[in-house]
Amino acid sequence: MKFLRLVVDHSRATLSIMLLVLIAGAGARLSMPLELNPNVTLPVVMIMVRHDGISPEDGIRLLVRPIEKELKTLDGLVEVQSRASEGAVVITAEFEVGDNIKQAVADVREAVDRAKAEFPQETKEPIVNELSPNPEPAVVITFSGENVSERELFKVAKFYQRELEMLPDVLTADISGHRDEVVDVVIDPERLQQYGLTSDEIIRAVTFNNLLIPAGELDAAQGRFGIKIPALIEDTDDIRELPVRNNGDGVITLENIADVRRKFKDTDGYSLINGKKTIAIDVRKRLTANLIKTVDASRETIAVSRDQFSANIDIDYTFDSSDMTSQMVSELQGNIITAMCLVLILVVATLGVRSGLLVGLGIPFCLLGALIIVNLLGQSFNFMVMFGLLLSLGMLIDGAIVVVEFASTKGAQGMSTRDAYIAAVQRMAVPVIASTGTTLAAFLPLLFWPGVSGEFMSYLPITVFAVLAWSLTYALIFAPTLGIALARRRGKRRKLPEDHASDESAKTLFKPLQDFYLKLLRPVIKHPFKSATLCLALIFCSFALYGKFNAGQEFFTAIESQYGIVEIRAQGNLSVEEQRDITLEVNRVVRSVEGVNQLYAYGNSNNYVVFGTDVSRDQISTILVELFPRDQRRRGSDEVFAEIRERTKNLPGIYVTGQEVETGPPTGKDIQIELSSSNR
Incomplete structure (x- = not known):
């Protein structure tokens, strides 16, 4: 115990380290990326x-x-x-x-x-x-307007795309629902014949006049100058002024023999917001970025430049996953704080005010210390981490309770504060370490869970391991040091406070419960064989009843979600207009379901990848469904999407699926059927 005596004798340094851990833990919490689900890597x-x-x-x-x-x-x-x-x-x-x-x-x-x-x-x-495990965007920004031209909407979307991609936390900002601009050159055959030109000359003129020509630098008496030859086509006027033929009579340009005009490509896709045509930007964050800060920065970027464009342009935000993430994180953090208060009240009521506060201080110390380790491992602050903190909340104070209560008992018997805590650590170190070790052993197999699901679930045991490791440190080092330092400050250098009344009153409070327990324990000890048989029978009956009346097995339980995806499939060689009409019909049906707030529909006949995953060839569109917040609707998300599936199942000629955004580890479809053949 030389190390413990050294720590106790240098209590200021020890408590300074404890304060540093608390500050570093708070800093780690603020710097950690905030996510709803853990970040896992799909191989x-x-x-x-x-x-x-x-x-x-x-x-x-x-x-x-x-x-x-x-x-x-x-x-x-x-x-x-x-x-x-x-x-x-x-x-x-x-x-x-x-x-x-x-x-x-x-x-x-x-x-x-x-x-x-x-x-x-x-x-x-x-x-x-x-392949990304979370392919959905952080937020979708839509641009629409009844009296706004398509070219103006596209100009606004391109401007904000450049602004958003400059944000450090934004990975990509992809535009959808637009048509690319092209320059349409319609050659007049009569003029071509009049000037004696061929189509090869026109193609050659366009090709040779759209080149990047490196001209180098020129040394002069005034210095060195770079030479630039303007040979790239940058706008429509450059195309009109292209020289096709040059001779002594003059120059024949492209506009002399053709009609040059700007237009859009033929429609091959569409995007709709609540049934209205729109251009959208799908904003995706970087893996290590904070989701809520990324969305807030995106909204601020839009707001800063909003006055530069027409007020007739409607800018909306849909599929904003930061709202649901913020709500869930706030709820879980509130649950953790509530649990901390309940545990602290119970500890104070059981051990007394002085010992209870000494033990209760270990709760924020261990939780913040665990966040330091989680942050150093590069993990985000997500619901699995918070669940691990909540799960270990009741276990982390066990060691501190044992040490503090033993020292309190020795102090009541007349031992000095310093000797009482040193004796408590000497006597209880092995039991505390053994108790913590058995708890860690129960979570150890989760670290070796293979596959993507194992990586997803690994956040839980890592968090529990970190919390219990800090709890062991607090129970054997920091709690004794803090107890001795508090006693010295009160001027009780030799003994613990003589007024042990708070501890005794706590024991008196639980005296009836203790008497009831002893009364129940006596017949059990008196008849051990019957008691053991009864316990085994209860265990067997519990397993048997659960096996017969359980509600089935589920890998990861579904949770309430504010967002979902509706996919529309249809067979046949459908045009883009026909696909859009079908999507509008489904949009109308889904929009009428109670609880649905916004719908963002997207379709592209030439798109084989949606949100980072390949899609079926017969899938004509995808609708992102945003529900009202849970406190603003009377039904859960599972009931809402069940009604969506029920209302759309009888639509003729199409197949519609609707489900909430998948939570938990990515597992794919429930049933996958593979057909293979060497002769196709």
Whole structure:
């Protein structure tokens, strides 16, 4: 116990360390990213390759097979799944859990680069990304207006896209529901014949006049100057003024033989907010960013420049996950504070005011100390971490109770404060360590839970381990030091306070309960065989009754959610207008359901990836459903989406699914059926 005596003799340094832990824990809490769910890494890499007009059969032969041949050479590869559609192929490569996903993405990119040598010449650049476990955006910002042109809406969306992507916490800000601008050049055949020109000359003029020409620098007496040759096409006027032919009679420009005008591409997608046409920006945060701060910064960015644009433009926010996250975090933090108060009241009532406060101080110390470790491990502050804090709240004070109560008893017997606490640690160190060790052993298997689910659940045992480790430190080091320091400050250097009345009154308060327990214990001790048989029978009956009348098994219980997703599928070669009409009909039905606040619908006939995941070819649109907050509706989210499924199941010619946003570890569909054949 030389170490303990050293710590006690240098109580100021010890208590300074304790104060430093409290301050560092508060700082760690403020700096930790705030999330609803833990951040887990999916060992899946997705590859998308586009080739306009390629058939699914040719896509398999010319695009998929070269990539699969190169992917098979990678280490740690578990499975490769490929899907070919008209104009594109999507390949997902699954690796072993625990592999470095960044290295896996780099290896896949190298494999795809090697396979590109066998691609057709017109194939576009492949896109390689890791699959995100939380593909939904942090917030969706929509721009709409009855009397606002599409070009003006697109201009506003592009401006805010650049502003949002400059925010340090924003990863991407993707625009949807817009049409790209193009320059339409309509050649007049009569003028072409009049000037004696050919189409090859026009193509050559456009190609050769849209080049980046490095001209270097020029040394002069005044210094060195960079030379810039304006050879890039930047606006419509540059196209109109392109010289097609130049001779002694003059210059023939493109506007002399063609009609040049700006227009939009043909519609291949759409986005709707509550049934109205809109352009939307999907804002996604970085992995280590705070969700609530990211959304607040995005809203502030929109508000700062709002006066620069027309007041007829309606800017709305939907699918704002920060509201639900903030509400849930506030509720859980409130539960933790309430539990702390209840535990403190119970401890004070049981041990007395002085001992109870000494034990109760260990609660904030251990919780804040645990947040230091969680933050150092790079984890976010999410509901699994808060659940771990709440779960360990009642266990963390057990060791401190034993040590403080033993020292209090020794002090009442006449031992000095210093000797009483040292004797308490000497006598109770092994039982306290053993008690904490058995608790940690119960959570240890959760650390070795394999797969993505294991990574998701690992936040719980790590938090419990951190809290109990600090509780052991507090019980054996800081609590004795603090108890001795408090006694010295009160001028009681040799003994604990003589007025042990608070402790005795606490024991008197629980005297009837103790008498009842002893009365119940006597017949149990007197008849041990019968008591053991009765206990075994109760245990057996409990398991038997639960096995017969339980409500079934569920991997991760569903919780109340303010957001959900409705997917619409339809067979047939539907035009974009037909898809939009179907989406509007479903939108009208869903909008009429009680509890639904906003609907954001998105569809793209050429889009094979929605929110970072590949989608079925027959999926024509996705609707993000935002419900009113729980205190503003009388039904839970499960009942609301059950009604949505019931009302849309009889719509002719389409299949509609509606469900809440998935909580817990990503597990995919409940049932997956795979069909394979070597002869297709």
